[in-house]
Amino acid sequence: MTITLSPSQHAILAHAIHHTEGRLNWFPDNLKGGARKRVIDALFNRALITPDGSDWAVAAEGYDALGMPRPGPARGPITLAALDAVIANAEAAHAEVPKPRTRDNSKQAQVLAMLRRDEGATLAQICACTGWQQHTVRGTFAGAFKKKLGLTIDSSKETGAERVYRIISVTPAH
Numbered sequence: 001m002t003i004t005l006s007p008s009q010h011a012i013l014a015h016a017i018h019h020t021e022g023r024l025n026w027f028p029d030n031l032k033g034g035a036r037k038r039v040i041d042a043l044f045n046r047a048l049i050t051p052d053g054s055d056w057a058v059a060a061e062g063y064d065a066l067g068m069p070r071p072g073p074a075r076g077p078i079t080l081a082a083l084d085a086v087i088a089n090a091e092a093a094h095a096e097v098p099k100p101r102t103r104d105n106s107k108q109a110q111v112l113a114m115l116r117r118d119e120g121a122t123l124a125q126i127c128a129c130t131g132w133q134q135h136t137v138r139g140t141f142a143g144a145f146k147k148k149l150g151l152t153i154d155s156s157k158e159t160g161a162e163r164v165y166r167i168i169s170v171t172p173a174h
Contacts, residue, residue, distance in 0.1 A: 003046070003048070003061075003064070003065040005065060005066075006039070006042075008027075008028055008031055008039050009039060009042065009043055009048075010066070011028055012024060012026070012027060012028070012039065012043070013043070013048065013049075013058055013062050013065065013066055014066060016057070016058050016062075017058055017062075017063065017066065017068055022057045022058040022071065023052070023055055023056070023057055023058075024040075024049060024055065024056040024057065024058070025055065027039075040056065043056075043062070044056075046061070047059055047061050048061050048062035048065055049062055050090070051089050051090055051092075052089070053089060107129075107130040107131075107132070108140070108144060110129055110130065111126055111129070111130060111137070111140065112145075112167070114126060114129065115145075115153065115165055115166055115167045116166075116167050117166075119164070120164040120165055120166035121164065121165055121166075122162040122163065122164055122165070123137055123138075123162070123163065123165070124162060126165075141153050141165070145167075151167050151169075152167070152168050152169040153165055153166065153167055153168070154166050154167075154168040
């Protein structure tokens with residue numbers, strides 16, 4: 001069975017095999033933050049890498065994917081204690097995997113909840129909650145909320161106060 005790798009996945013695995021004894025400690029410059037995490041998750045989910053303490057190492061299947069010979073045992077046969085340590089490390093790494101974001105805990109869901117409150121929400125509150133800039137919030141109101149979800153959003157501003165936004169009705173989306 002041939003495993004298809006993205007260019008980033010191939011570069012990461014090849015570098016680890018050829019330069020760092022199978023340890024993943026180099027990533028392409030264009031692979032940062034969430035993109036790096038997605039590549040690591042994809043490699044892990046395909047069993048091409050394995051947790052190694054607080055780091056990642058190329059698994060035997062990763063060597064196979066590149067057509068490279070698997071490394072042999074460095075210190076003789078595997079002992080029961082070593083196998084128990086590997087299992088404990090894998091369980092610990094699995095326990096530390098963050099809960100994936102779902103529709104119920106997305107930023108959009110948080111903003112909708114804020115707009116449904118009796119007191120509504122200001123742009124500053126929404127920006128603080130989501131980390132978005134003001135133009136992103138306004139664009140979300142116009143695109144996702146008004147056009148796609150069919151929501152009617154009211155805004156009001158009292159003298160000396162910030163503008164407050166609220167959902168006032170739901171109309172069927174086109």
